[in-house]
Amino acid sequence: xxxxxxxQQHHKxxxxxxxAAEALAQAGDWPACASTSTQFCDEIEAHFATExxxxxxxxxxxxxxxxxxxxxxxxxxxQMRDLMAQMKAAVKARDRNGYGGAADTLLILMQQxxxxxxxxxxxxxxxxxxxxxxxxxxALNERLEGQCQTKT
Amino acid sequence: MHPNLSFEQAPPISVPYRFFVTAPWFGVAxxxxxxWGGENALISRWAPSALAATHLLVAGFMLQAMCxxxxxxxxxAAGGNVWRARQVALFVHPLxxxxxxxxxxxxxxxxxxxxxxxxxxxxxxxxxxxxxVGLALQRTPxxxxxxxxxxxxxxxxxxxxxxxxxxxxxxxxxxxxPVLEIxxxxxxxxxxxxxxxxxxxVSYYVVPMFQLTPPxxxxxxxxxxxxxxxxxxxxxxxxxxxxxxxxxxVLLAGVALAGVYAVTTLVLQxxxxxxxxxxxxxxxxxxxxxxxxxxxxxxxxxxxxxLGGDRRAAIWIGLLAIPGVFVSAISGMLYKIxxxxxxLHLQSLGGPGQMPPNMREMISERAMMGHMWLHFSAVATLLxxxxxxxxxxxGGLLFAAACAWLxxxxxxxxxxxxxxxxxxxxxxxx
Numbered sequence: 241x242x243x244x245x246x247x248q249q250h251h252k253x254x255x256x257x258x259x260a261a262e263a264l265a266q267a268g269d270w271p272a273c274a275s276t277s278t279q280f281c282d283e284i285e286a287h288f289a290t291e292x293x294x295x296x297x298x299x300x301x302x303x304x305x306x307x308x309x310x311x312x313x314x315x316x317x318x319q320m321r322d323l324m325a326q327m328k329a330a331v332k333a334r335d336r337n338g339y340g341g342a343a344d345t346l347l348i349l350m351q352q353x354x355x356x357x358x359x360x361x362x363x364x365x366x367x368x369x370x371x372x373x374x375x376x377x378x379a380l381n382e383r384l385e386g387q388c389q390t391k392t
Numbered sequence: 393m394h395p396n397l398s399f400e401q402a403p404p405i406s407v408p409y410r411f412f413v414t415a416p417w418f419g420v421a422x423x424x425x426x427x428w429g430g431e432n433a434l435i436s437r438w439a440p441s442a443l444a445a446t447h448l449l450v451a452g453f454m455l456q457a458m459c460x461x462x463x464x465x466x467x468x469a470a471g472g473n474v475w476r477a478r479q480v481a482l483f484v485h486p487l488x489x490x491x492x493x494x495x496x497x498x499x500x501x502x503x504x505x506x507x508x509x510x511x512x513x514x515x516x517x518x519x520x521x522x523x524x525v526g527l528a529l530q531r532t533p534x535x536x537x538x539x540x541x542x543x544x545x546x547x548x549x550x551x552x553x554x555x556x557x558x559x560x561x562x563x564x565x566x567x568x569x570p571v572l573e574i575x576x577x578x579x580x581x582x583x584x585x586x587x588x589x590x591x592x593x594v595s596y597y598v599v600p601m602f603q604l605t606p607p608x609x610x611x612x613x614x615x616x617x618x619x620x621x622x623x624x625x626x627x628x629x630x631x632x633x634x635x636x637x638x639x640x641x642v643l644l645a646g647v648a649l650a651g652v653y654a655v656t657t658l659v660l661q662x663x664x665x666x667x668x669x670x671x672x673x674x675x676x677x678x679x680x681x682x683x684x685x686x687x688x689x690x691x692x693x694x695x696x697x698x699l700g701g702d703r704r705a706a707i708w709i710g711l712l713a714i715p716g717v718f719v720s721a722i723s724g725m726l727y728k729i730x731x732x733x734x735x736l737h738l739q740s741l742g743g744p745g746q747m748p749p750n751m752r753e754m755i756s757e758r759a760m761m762g763h764m765w766l767h768f769s770a771v772a773t774l775l776x777x778x779x780x781x782x783x784x785x786x787g788g789l790l791f792a793a794a795c796a797w798l799x800x801x802x803x804x805x806x807x808x809x810x811x812x813x814x815x816x817x818x819x820x821x822x
Contacts, residue, residue, distance in 0.1 A: 255604050256665060263667040319739060322747045340668070341752030347666070348732050351601040352468075359536075 243369050244295065244362040246377035247287065251354045254283050258347065265331070265339040273339075274331050281324045286383035288317045294379040295365060302368040309361050316353045320346060402468055403477035405737045409806055410485050411460025412726055416799035418452025418492055419719060423770070423792025425496075431781040433788070437706040444499040449714050450582060451514070451556075452492035453795070457722045458590055459484060461729065462525060462542070469597050470539045472528035480524055487517035495560065507564030511557040518553040522546050537613035541593025544617045548585025548624075552578060570631070577628045584646055585624050587718055589617045592653055594725070599657060602728060603673060604665040608656060620649050644694050651687030654680040671760035675724025678768055682716035708778045715791060716771050723767060723798055727760050730805040738809065741816050748812055755805045763801060767794040 257280035264273035292314065300306040323346040330339035422445040426433045429441035436442065463481060466472040474480065491513035498506030526546045529539065555578035562569040592613075600607050607613075623646040630639055657680045661673065686709060693700035693709075731751035738748030770790035777783035 259604055259666045259668075266668050323750075326747065326750065337752055338750070341750030343668075344670070345732065345735050345751045347604075348601065348728075351604075355601075 242362075242366040243374050243376050244365050246380050247290065247295070248358055248362065250283070250287055250380060251358070254280065254287065254350075257283060258343070258350070261327075262340070262343045262347075265336060265343070268334075268336060270331065270334050277327060277331050281328065283384065284320070284324065286380065286386070288321075289383050290376065290380045292317065294374070295376060298369055298374050299365045303364075309356075309364070313353070313357065313361060316349065320349060320353070323349065402736070403463055403474065403481075405733055405809065407477050407481040408460040408464040408729070408733065410481060411456045411463075411488075412730065412802055413799070413806060414485070414489055415453045415456035415460070415722075416795045416802065418448045418456065418489075419715075419795030420792045420799065421452065421496070422446075422448035423788045423790070423795060425500075426774075426788030427785045427792065428788075430785045433784050434707050434711075434777065434781070436703045437710060440499045440502065442707070442710075444496040446710060446714065447495045447499065448492060449719065450587075451488070451495055454587060454714075454718050454722065455492070456485070456488055457726065458587065459488065459521060461594075461722075461725065462546075462590070464729070464733070465594065465597075466525060466528050466532075466542065470529060470532055470542055471534035472525075472532040474528045475524050480521065484517045484521045487513050491517060498560070498563070504564040504566075507560040511560035511564065514553050514560075515557045518549065522550040522553075526550070536596075537608070537610070537617075538593045538596045540614065541589050541596065541617045544621055545586055545590035545593060548581050548589055548621075552582040552586050555581065573630050577631055580624055580627050580643075580646070583713055583718075584620055584650070588650060588653075589620060591718070591721055592617055595653075595657055598725070598728075599660055599676070602666075603661060605660040606663055608660065612652075612656060616649055616653055620646065623649065640694055644691060647687045647690040650683055654683035654687065658684070670728075671757065671764055672724040672728045674761075674764055675720050675727070675767075678764075679717045679721035679724070682712050682720065682771070686712045686717065704778050708775065711771070711774050711778065715774060719795075720767065720771070723763070726798070726802060727755065730802060731755055734805060734809040734812070738812050738816060741813060742820070746816060746819065748816065749808075754808045755801050759797070759801050759804070763794060763797040766790065766797060770794045 257276060261273055261276040261280050264270075264276055296306075296310045296313070299310065323342050326342035327339055327346070330336075330342060425441055425445045425448065429439075433439065433441040433445065437446075460481070463474060463477050466474055467477075491510050494506050494513060495510035497503075498510055526543070529543045529546060532539065555574055558569065559571060559574050559578060561567070562571060562574075596608050596613050599605055623642055626642045627639070627646065658677065661677060661680075689705075689709060689712065693705045699705060731754035734754045735748055735751055742748060770787060770793070773783050773787035773790050777787045
């Protein structure tokens with residue numbers, strides 16, 4: 241298995257959570273939307289943290305590239321975090337249009353971001369980290385569990 | 393860095409927008425022309441008003457919107473670096489507008505000077521455009537079915553315009569060329585080799601992205617544009633004189649490919665994981681249903697010689713394809729592209745924590761849905777006018793009104809961008 245495969249699979253899982261949360265907001269089911277949105281944002285945050293704290297530093301160490309593609313990905317993470325904050329605020333305010341607008345924007349940004357990672361950055365990482373013992377799946381699970389513990 | 397990764401590759405927002413805000417008004421002109429011509433406007437595909445309206449739509453509306461969108465799409469989705477995009481847009485945009493106006497005037501007045509002027513204008517604009525965009529597509533390190541389709545589409549555009557310029561020059565100078573055969577080949581390359589292949593390439597990228605659908609099957613995505621080109625090459629053989637039965641088979645193969653693409657898209661959209669629908673999805677679905685109708689009608693006309701021989705058959709197919717398929721798909725795409733580009737360019741202006749308004753604050757969803765209902769009512773009325781010609785005038789007026797609504801909505805999107813940019817710039821300097 242390539243080192244980045246767990247992250248690719250996790251993209252699909254996050255897409256499903258996004259779609260579920262968006263549909264709940266559209267239906268006006270705010271308690272369920274709040275719970276699913278929180279789960280979505282937590283999973284995305286764990287995903288970003290795994291990339292920023294584990295994958296990107298390992299890639300930088302292996303290739304000497306700390307700017308370039310990695311810097312673009314970090315910048316897009318920041319943009320998506322801002323949009324998730326807007327979604328959370330819209331859930332609190334029970335603002336269907338505000339939620340829908342932020343979700344629309346996040347969806348395109350997130351899908352373009354995922355495509356860039358899956359088609360360009362992850363293959364670059366797999367090439368340079370293939371022989372290392374980096375356990376991305378383990379790191380992701382650790383962060384996902386961390387999110388759950390913070391909540392309980 | 394791979395060119396795909398950075399937003400910096402995207403052209404200035406004015407590059408696509410100058411095309412987008414102009415395109416709908418050619419649709420308004422086409423609708424008004426049909427309303428003005430009334431029952432006689434669509435009496436035959438060769439009627440001057442029908443030819444003028446067709447070219448206001450394909451060389452005015454569609455060409456503007458597609459050329460503008462491609463200047464944005466090539467760097468962002470295909471990683472191609474378009475040389476001096478701003479200058480290309482400044483050069484090509486007015487020429488396309490002038491060329492479409494000249495061509496429509498030429499058909500209506502039958503004055504040779506307008507044909508010559510239109511030919512020269514389109515030849516200049518598209519030689520420059522297809523050369524520069526084609527080079528960007530050739531040089532990009534990217535790969536995949538979208539890029540392949542874009543390369544084929546730009547080649548299709550060059551062939552379409554080459555044939556169109558030949559026709560216009562022939563009509564302008566009275567040179568004795570086989571105008572009927574060249575027209576058939578020109579129309580097939582324009583609608584199939586350029587517009588449909590471009591729509592396919594863009595769909596491969598945006599349909600899964602906008603609605604979280606499964607991707608298009610890889611083998612199908614690669615084969616459809618290639619098969620369509622093979623069909624178009626065979627169809628072009630009629631320039632050297634081909635039997636009618638043979639031609640009919642080639643035409644049916646081409647529309648069957650279009651049908652396969654449309655049905656695949658509808659199936660993928662049905663299997664989407666995103667449950668929330670929006671105007672873009674409705675427009676795109678409508679376009680695909682109408683493309684299935686193009687395929688079914690063409691097959692029917694092919695099997696029923698009486699029906700296929702009726703002069704109204706070509707009008708029916710043209711109305712389904714041009715205002716039906718392409719104007720619908722383009723409208724839906726613009727309603728996603730403009731709000732997102734607004735947001736993307738605005739957020740690059742803002743400092744940390746200074747977020748621009750979200751996409752829904754750029755163009756109101758109610759206005760987009762209103763336009764959509766008016767647009768599909770206009771298409772339905774125009775289709776009905778093939779059987780009841782008295783409906784041509786109301787159909788033309790409805791279509792003009794729908795295109796005007798699109799123009800107003802897009803201009804409103806651009807105004808929203810300027811308003812928010814002013815506000816964000818003021819906040820940043822305060």
